[in-house]
Amino acid sequence: MGREILLTLLILLFGGLVMQPLALLPWHPLPDTSPRVAERRAWLQLWLPVLPMFVVGAWLCGWALREPDPVRAHFDHGMLIGASIPFALIALRAALRAAWVLVGAPVELPICTAGLLRPRILFNPYLARALDEAHVHAALEHERAHARHRDPLRIWLAQLATDLQWPWPWARERFEAWLEILEFARDDEARSHGASGTDLAAAVVATARRSRSVPRAGRAGWVLGGDAALLGDSRSLQARIARLLAPLPEDCGSAACAGLSDQTALALLAVLLCGALALGVAFGNDILHPFFLWTWNA
Ligand SMILES: [Zn+2]
Numbered sequence: 001m002g003r004e005i006l007l008t009l010l011i012l013l014f015g016g017l018v019m020q021p022l023a024l025l026p027w028h029p030l031p032d033t034s035p036r037v038a039e040r041r042a043w044l045q046l047w048l049p050v051l052p053m054f055v056v057g058a059w060l061c062g063w064a065l066r067e068p069d070p071v072r073a074h075f076d077h078g079m080l081i082g083a084s085i086p087f088a089l090i091a092l093r094a095a096l097r098a099a100w101v102l103v104g105a106p107v108e109l110p111i112c113t114a115g116l117l118r119p120r121i122l123f124n125p126y127l128a129r130a131l132d133e134a135h136v137h138a139a140l141e142h143e144r145a146h147a148r149h150r151d152p153l154r155i156w157l158a159q160l161a162t163d164l165q166w167p168w169p170w171a172r173e174r175f176e177a178w179l180e181i182l183e184f185a186r187d188d189e190a191r192s193h194g195a196s197g198t199d200l201a202a203a204v205v206a207t208a209r210r211s212r213s214v215p216r217a218g219r220a221g222w223v224l225g226g227d228a229a230l231l232g233d234s235r236s237l238q239a240r241i242a243r244l245l246a247p248l249p250e251d252c253g254s255a256a257c258a259g260l261s262d263q264t265a266l267a268l269l270a271v272l273l274c275g276a277l278a279l280g281v282a283f284g285n286d287i288l289h290p291f292f293l294w295t296w297n298a
Helices: 003-023 035-047 051-066 077-103 125-130 133-148 151-164 169-192 197-211 237-245 262-297
Strands: 111-114 120-123
Touching: 003 051, 003 077, 035 151, 035 169, 051 262, 077 151, 111 133, 111 151, 120 125, 120 133, 125 197, 133 151, 133 169, 133 197, 151 169, 169 197, 169 237, 197 237
Parallel strands: none
Antiparallel strands: 111 120
């Protein structure tokens, strides 16, 4: 069998076998902390079940670097292909849904931040005319916070990670909980940038009224088509409005309190993947060839 085809099958099989049990991990309610910290923690929790799949993939790539093409080991082709098919179908479904967002028509929302690489704020002029200047300013600050953090890209990636954990409902619960905390965090950031909580609450209510007629994807489908909106997917609009009308909670404000920055997390991930790649180069054959022999004799 060709090396690259075998590598793909092994990544699907071992990656799926590692990720699916981890997707069953229960969702632990986050302790009462600032939305900024809670959002970072919830974001990392979304990726914990997927991370081992990347590590296994890097380890297998390390093995493939030293393996001749085609692979000469004896193994049961049928068993390997058959065992990989369920995970291949899940990956294909996730990829198609992610691609659909990129090529599909954008969801029409009164105000949202769209664009994966260069986020831009879209503001329905009819909504802008219906709002006071202070309300518009508050709504724009909320969307600017989404744009600063590249939330459309993060939502798109998070939905992709959630779809890879299909069909377990806990993965979607984690995703929806993160979306809700994300809105709280962006509300607080907008207020710390000068937006009034009362004005932002008024803008949220006006947007919610206007959004009633806008068709929304169901809870099982794509929530916002990758866009970060003023309303988000908040299931508790009342709780959000109450938060906005209350004084801005004191945030620790330091980067250390918010946990790892995206740059630090990516650097750690790169180190982890390079380590897995090196281990694959050094010990890949010692583990995979007995596995091939086992499938051959089974
Ligand atoms: Zn929002």
